Amino acid sequence: xxxxxxxxxxxxxxxxPFLFFLPPSFYLPVLPVLYALYVLYVLYVLxxxxxxxxISIFMDIVPSMExxxxxxxxxxxxxxxxxxxxxxxxxxxxxxxxxAVLQMPQSTVSRQLSLLKNAGWxxxxxxxxxxxxxxxxxxxxxxxxxxxxxxxxxxxTDAAREDLARLRSLGxxxxxx
Numbered sequence: 001x002x003x004x005x006x007x008x009x010x011x012x013x014x015x016x017p018f019l020f021f022l023p024p025s026f027y028l029p030v031l032p033v034l035y036a037l038y039v040l041y042v043l044y045v046l047x048x049x050x051x052x053x054x055i056s057i058f059m060d061i062v063p064s065m066e067x068x069x070x071x072x073x074x075x076x077x078x079x080x081x082x083x084x085x086x087x088x089x090x091x092x093x094x095x096x097x098x099x100a101v102l103q104m105p106q107s108t109v110s111r112q113l114s115l116l117k118n119a120g121w122x123x124x125x126x127x128x129x130x131x132x133x134x135x136x137x138x139x140x141x142x143x144x145x146x147x148x149x150x151x152x153x154x155x156x157t158d159a160a161r162e163d164l165a166r167l168r169s170l171g172x173x174x175x176x177x
Contacts, residue, residue: 074119085154
């Protein structure tokens, strides 16, 4: 297969002298592009392999797209949705309360909390040996848009109603020993 990065500039350089027989209004607008292709060709010749063409007008969007993907992936688990549902109902919950309500091992709950925190949904606060989690008040705009949707639909699920009832039965304060 012919390497297009190597061939295209070569063909352009080969026919470049003929461009100057055309009127300047034809070739002047494309001179910067031709120069860029020439530089790529020279680099190709010096390095011996094609350069990855990662320069794009959408480069500033890529991190945002990754963040959006991470944000949606963080909600792609029933346990994490249960945690978000509980934290939307309560201002702040201790890890031990979440462990008691979700009836899961502490390591599992902590891993899910960490994923939600890394995605920007949660913030944590340490008080002694206890860590308290709450919904982040400075969410990204797309997350701010989704909070009312989550607040509207999550409490209607059976799991969320059971979790909230279990949380209410724990009583006030942290359920930690």
